[in-house]
Amino acid sequence: xxxxxxxxxxxxxxxxxxxxxxxxxxxxxxxxxxxxxxxxxxxxxxxxxxxxxxxxxxxxxxxxxxxxxxxxxxxxxxxxxxxxxxxxxxxxxxxxxxxxxxxxxxxxxxxxxxxxxxxxxxxxxxxxxxxxxxxxxxxxxxxxxxxxxxxxxxxxxxxxxxxxxxxxxxxxxxxxxxxxxxxxxxxxxxxxxxxxxxxxxxxxxxxxxxxxxxxxxxxxxxxxxxxxxxxxxx
Numbered sequence: 001x002x003x004x005x006x007x008x009x010x011x012x013x014x015x016x017x018x019x020x021x022x023x024x025x026x027x028x029x030x031x032x033x034x035x036x037x038x039x040x041x042x043x044x045x046x047x048x049x050x051x052x053x054x055x056x057x058x059x060x061x062x063x064x065x066x067x068x069x070x071x072x073x074x075x076x077x078x079x080x081x082x083x084x085x086x087x088x089x090x091x092x093x094x095x096x097x098x099x100x101x102x103x104x105x106x107x108x109x110x111x112x113x114x115x116x117x118x119x120x121x122x123x124x125x126x127x128x129x130x131x132x133x134x135x136x137x138x139x140x141x142x143x144x145x146x147x148x149x150x151x152x153x154x155x156x157x158x159x160x161x162x163x164x165x166x167x168x169x170x171x172x173x174x175x176x177x178x179x180x181x182x183x184x185x186x187x188x189x190x191x192x193x194x195x196x197x198x199x200x201x202x203x204x205x206x207x208x209x210x211x212x213x214x215x216x217x218x219x220x221x222x223x224x225x226x227x228x229x230x231x232x233x234x
Contacts, residue, residue: 021051022059029068029079030168032176040069040077068168084228087173091218094166095211101151101159102210106203108153114199120146121195125188140171146191150198150210170217177221185220 025045028034045056060077063069070078105113124142144167151163190213197206221227 019059021049021055022062024049025059025063026068026168029063030171030175032172034079036079036172036176037081038079040079042076066165066168082173082176082228084222086169087218087221090166090169090173091214094163094170095214097159097163097166098147098151098210098214099207101154101156101163102198102207103203104154104156105151106198106201106206108155109201110153113149113153117146117149117195117198120149121191124191129187144171150194170214173221174217177224177227185216190216 025034034040040060042053042056045051046053049056060069061071064071064077068080070080072078120142124139124146127139127142129139147167148160148164151160154160190209194206194209194213197209
């Protein structure tokens with residue numbers, strides 16, 4: 001005889017399924033495994049991810065609310081396209097937001113924050129940057145952690161949330177161009193210079209280096225004619 005409690009333990013709740021598929025879909029979109037402009041067919045996704053229709057639609061609706069999926073009347077779901085114009089706008093907006101976040105964070109600097117930045121920078125520097133695989137995923141996690149910490153003491157959850165959205169959209173472009181665009185760039189040196197300026201408490205230099213870091217990323221991606229020539233413009 002099986003008790004009701006045992007049944008509830010052995011069968012994950014729908015919310016758990018939805019959260020899991022949300023993270024998997026989100027990762028595949030940000031990493032370019034689900035290509036820009038591609039249709040998201042419900043039946044194909046159910047088979048590919050081994051998930052039921054209800055949690056899948058819930059995950060797609062959550063991604064739509066975040067702007068990572070397009071929900072089109074009578075046409076279902078699709079991955080947003082990309083364009084040079086959008087990348088330029090994203091970069092400009094991200095620079096505006098993170099400049100303010102970094103300035104506010106450095107205005108209330110603490111030893112604990114500096115130590116956290118040192119550790120994050122050290123971990124990032126020791127993680128190889130490769131396009132794919134576990135090491136590539138580890139680099140992305142530590143890269144995001146480093147940049148998030150830079151603005152973490154700004155005092156505004158709203159600003160941090162907006163910066164996270166910009167980071168997601170920027171990451172999609174970076175990952176699409178990663179194999180071709182970044183083999184010779186000294187990204188580690190750029191991160192080290194930003195960290196050094198922050199620890200020296202040189203606000204203007206830190207802001208200038210962070211802004212240049214993002215602008216340089218955008219410039220490299222924009223030079224990739226193959227990327228924008230083959231993608232559906234959005």
